[in-house]
Amino acid sequence: MVLFDNSIIRLDYNPATDIMEVEYPDLHDYLLSEIKRSIDTLLDTMKHYDVKRLLLDSTRTIISVDDEQRREIATYLAAGMTMTRVQKVARVQSASASEETTAQNNIRHIQKALTLPFELQNFINKTLAVEWLIGKSK
Incomplete structure (x- = not known):
């Protein structure tokens, strides 16, 4: 079920699997x-629905900003x-x-900077x- 949709993100939640899907x-x-x-909306929605599983789809993301x-x-x-209960x-x-x-470089930076x-x-x-x-999966 679609919980939120705007020109930036779409939050699609499947309560049967407890997976929220969002295109990055x-x-x-x-x-x-x-x-x-929009990220704040995503986080608020994750808290409200107590989402434990999140799927971030980056396959079609267009990026025109610098690395910073x-x-x-x-x-x-x-x-x-x-700040959510995502697992x-x-x-x-x-x-x-x-x-x-x-x-991947950003992910490594985040994993060093934050305790996830x-x-x-x-x-x-x-x-x-x-x-x-x-x-x-194994």
């Missing part, structure tokens, strides 16, 4: 304040998620090798991510 937003400098507000701004948004999201976060990787390299109380895994496709979230 396009990152453009003129949208950064709106992206943060990307890191800022990723850190803002990760820090906010530490597992699956990230579906970008198809772009250069985008994925930067994303949830598991975080990257996947090459949504099927594998969902299997891991619901506990069917």
Whole structure:
């Protein structure tokens, strides 16, 4: 069921699996304040529905900001998620090798800077991510 939808993010929640799916937003400098507000909505919704599993889909994300701004948004999201009861976060990787390299660097930075109380895994496709979230993968 769609819980929220705007031009930045769409929150789709499946109560049967307790998985909230969100496409990682396009990152453009003129949208950064709106992206943060949308992340706040995501976090509030996760708290309200007590979401334990989150699927972040980065496959179609378009990025036109510098690495520092990307890191800022990723850190803002990760820090906010530490205030929820999420247990597992699956990230579906970008198809772009250069985008994925930067994303992996940001993830390493976040894992060093924050103590994440949830598991975080990257996947090459949504099927594998969902299997891991619901506990069917090894």
